[in-house]
Amino acid sequence: MSRPLHISGKKNTDPKKTLLGHFVRTGDITIPELSKEANISVPKVTVLVNELIRDGLIRDYGKIESSGGRRPNLYGAVPDSAFFIGVDVKQNHINLGLSDLRQKLVTVSEKVPYMLENTPESLQALCKQIITFINGLSVPRERILGVGINLSGRINYATGHSYSYFHFDERPLSSIVEAEVGIPVYLENDSRAMAFGEFSMGVVENEKDVLFLNLDYGIAVGILMNGQLYYGKSGYAGEFGHMPIFNNELICRCGKKGCLETRASGWALTRMFREKLREGSSSALSSRIVNPDEVEMEDIIQAALADDVLAIELIAEIGENLGRGIAALINVFNPELVVFGGSLMATGEYIWLPIKTSVNKYSLSLVNNDTQLKISKLGEHAGILGACLLVRNRVLGL
Template identity: 60%
Template sequence: MTKAKKMTPSFFEEINDETSSGVAYKNVNLKKKVISYFAHIGNATIAELSKELNLSVPKITSLVNSLILDGLVQDHGKVDSTGGRKPNVYGLAPNSGFFLGIDVKKNHINIGLTDLQKNLISDFDQFPYLLSNDEDSLQELCLIINNFIASLPVPKEKILGIGINLSGRINYAKGRNYNLFHFHEAPLSKVIESEVGIRVFLENDSRAMAYGEFCSGTVNDEKDVLFLNLDYGIGMGVILNNQLYYGKSGFSGEFGHIPIFQNDIICKCGKKGCLETEASGWALLDMFKQQLRDGATSMVTHKGIPIDDLLLEDIIEAAHNDDVLAIELIAKVGKRIGKGIALLINIFNPELVILGGLLSSTEEYLLLPIKSAINKYSLSLVNNDTQIKFSKLGEQAGVIGACLLVRHKLLDLDTSLNAKPPKNTSFVYA
């Protein structure tokens, strides 16, 4: 194939043109199919693409030629043939396109960049950040994203999309978060997009973490998986029969707001008795502070941190250093979480429950009381086939999940998870 001067819009421009229709719309979707084939299957000849995508050889040739001009596809040369003229084989060009994943936590932001072939090619960076539901916090988020993009060794125009994970009730199709930064008339995704200049997709943090674990983490062949994000709050990502489950309005997974306790504690959602009121990072932090005020001793008091300034991270660090108070209270919270998980097991009968988030880093201090409560409160015939495992990706789960979800949504790849990426998919640093 010979390269000619590119007069039509590039693929990068086409996928961000939400007004395209007719022939242009059809062509960009056909290009997405070609890229999807290369991403999932690997390199191929024109004849192979024509057969697999059920398109004519001239049409495939035109599509591949256009993608070569955009720098997305590369001619890898001749392939061995049993006879006749040797055909050329084509595949994705290295460093042809990238996806940025932003995982927003309460006290920091995790950021990473993946390529079209799902490799994490940037350093996994963590930036200090205090999440607050106001305009200043939103502007700081945009500033951190812009500064990170400016520091990357890749051109900004090659970043095809940004995935941003936030807690709360998110409708990813509309780009709105109904708990955070919900003070603009325009969708939050469009507000951030106008600040950073790249297409933005919002996702619930727990759901993105679940997706990351499913594609490249703890999950092997399991089809029904629950991912629990045990952090300051409690979130859940649900995968049923290889399907990432969103629910009617995209708000599935509000595990932390199951009314499981008879108490008068007001939850952050405004209701009483939610699981989060007694079995979350917030609950653990409140109990720990109250114990210190009542005269209990802990190694954190020797650090000179005022009680009101303590963070969940301080308690976890104390537990890792054999602090008795921290270990006892984590066990108490673990038992309550386990009771909630028992309820989930009775309802879903899942193959696997994954424990992720900040609290999961306490490992056996949390796991043992959880298992004890599951055995006590769930039906033995139901829980016998349910595995309980910790997250394999840890802090990276959200970033990897965000990148993969943007990749699939933007390129119209198979989001049903039936075409699950192979487990040897590498997440390596450049």
Template identity: 50%
Template sequence: MSSNISKLDFLLTHEEQGGVAFKNVIRKREIISLLDLTEESTIPEIAQSLNISVPTTTAIVTELLEDGIIEDCGKIDSIAGRPASHYGLVSEACYFIGMDVRDTYINIGLLDFKKNLTLSELEIPFHLENTAESLEQLIVILQKFINHPQVGNKTILSICISLTGRINIDNGYSYSFFHFDEEPLAKHIENRIGIKVFLENDSRAMAYGEFHKGVVKNEKNVLFVNIDYGLGLGILIDGKVYYGKSGFSGEFGHIPLFSNEMICHCGKKGCLETEASGRALLRMFGEAVKSGSVTGIVSASSELNTVTVHDIIKGAQQEDVLSIELISKIGYHLGRGLAVLVNLLNPELIILGGALTNTGDYLYLTTKIALNKYSLSLVNSDSKLSISKLKEKAGIVGAALIARNRILSFY
């Protein structure tokens, strides 16, 4: 880590103090928040937005310039009068790491101060198990990334690790994995690495990435549906990620939408996930083959237990008719689920992400048909339906953004 971290100290402390020194810290943060939003602003613009006088604004901006946190981006487009200097954040001022922990691999990436993903390593082999060895492996991968020649010399302000299962984002506990200690998992890794660590749930991290660096423009009420092996949901309300009382919001896969007699892995029956997920796709595929449907993916029903969701998706891409039919069916059920969301939440935008969206229109079109059919048209006409833009990078981008935004305290 470089030595200029002292200049950024005020970003790392969150104590509430009185006095004018602290007031200045607040205003520095406010200016950074504003520049984060506007990309570039002039001193008069900042003064007006923040209700501070121009001389005071100039003084704080000068300090931030000296700290190397913001820079003069030159004078541009003045309609009349003396042109104002535009100021913006300095990309290289500090960096953040996002780590996306999956079942069989890890994705990891480096985000700069201006939210550019400057480095990423995808599909680093890893096996997620609830053991100390697995955790050790994770920490080694993280440490190795930090020691990377393109990372080692940079100021890393924080790290966010996205994990599946129950996570308490406030105290950094993970309840589903690596819960060996009294000490929160985040704290444990933090002590080993020496950099502030946050945790987040995987679906929510993906949603967060998509909300801030994906298809979302200015929408403030957005839903991100993660249709993979399971079915997850991230909810953005009023520009902020919605967690619910204990961070359990978005159990979209387990809303009781069907009267089928299918027992879901959650123990209940009739869950949407029993008809709209990779898991459902796999089950339907098995049933179809056993009852004699023809497919190019397996030749005998004995090979069935080696088939993966990925195989069926690939099958659809290669025109396998059974795969296409089943994926369309999944899409239809998903669309009915989305109708529930639309009627309840009247969102501006719904984003479809996760592996099953790689099948293009086969999933999308039936989803859209069912959504139109089952939702109130007045409400539905308000909502756009899009496909994820960040794809497999949604997790690392989301995690790194969470790391960044938690430090800069815009949640």
């Protein structure tokens, strides 16, 4: 029976974890290659690899072909020796997933009903959903080494504090949830986790400077600089939606006026659509939802996909406004690639074409010419995978 790794939030100094990290990162490898890559002597690597084999974390896959001399053995991580859970919290649902040591999603539970509110009841409901997911898994509980939870807003991943949701207790939110679920918990900003998932397993190939736009009820950006996630001094980098772009009197959810989110987000789309219905505009939704205040972003997205004219017009306006903000990011960061994900991208060309037109209109041509624009490949799985991979990296010290 395999023994679970000891988990620590500190920088990894365990040579066994170091080697396991190399196996996870590079795949199957020989002992001489591993010795060179990890800068550890061959005898020491041999001893550590044998210990990892006894722990059930590494397997000897046999000898490989060699151009001459003695054929070396190939070693690799055992996929089902360790697992990681990703919990991607949205405004009105949760996506949960379990990945193995080789970053394959083994189990996924999508769009589990849930309402995100800054209340003890909402936090308790979140813990209950995580526990239900864990109890439904077929893998041994001791092999689950960590749970990653993605939340919107300001997250300090290093301390485990959330300052936008569930901040009514002085203890780190990660500690509170960990006490409930019984497995180490790590917090991350949802857009940054989605970005990391896309950087690791999505449309990003060899690009080192990438922006990931999470377009949902709120909007934010995950930043990859020189191949590394960028957090900023306090871990709050990426609050794209709160750039003060507009000269309006609309109060943003952050309490300020003129933020990009007031006219270029799911919240803005929902507000604008409701206002139009109250003013007498017609929509296919009117026959199904009598009270305009009950219309949600998901309803508008589905209406647009069913060719509802009002929904399409307002989504185009949102896209044009988003393009202005994205152009500012391109002018500042000069990225190789900008990836677009989040719920609003489900509207396809209805938002994609206005965004691209606006980006071309407002960004500097010399900068824009060097930047590719792509749509997320992972979709709803981006946040789950990002959470799993970030937990894996923190547990293994990668």
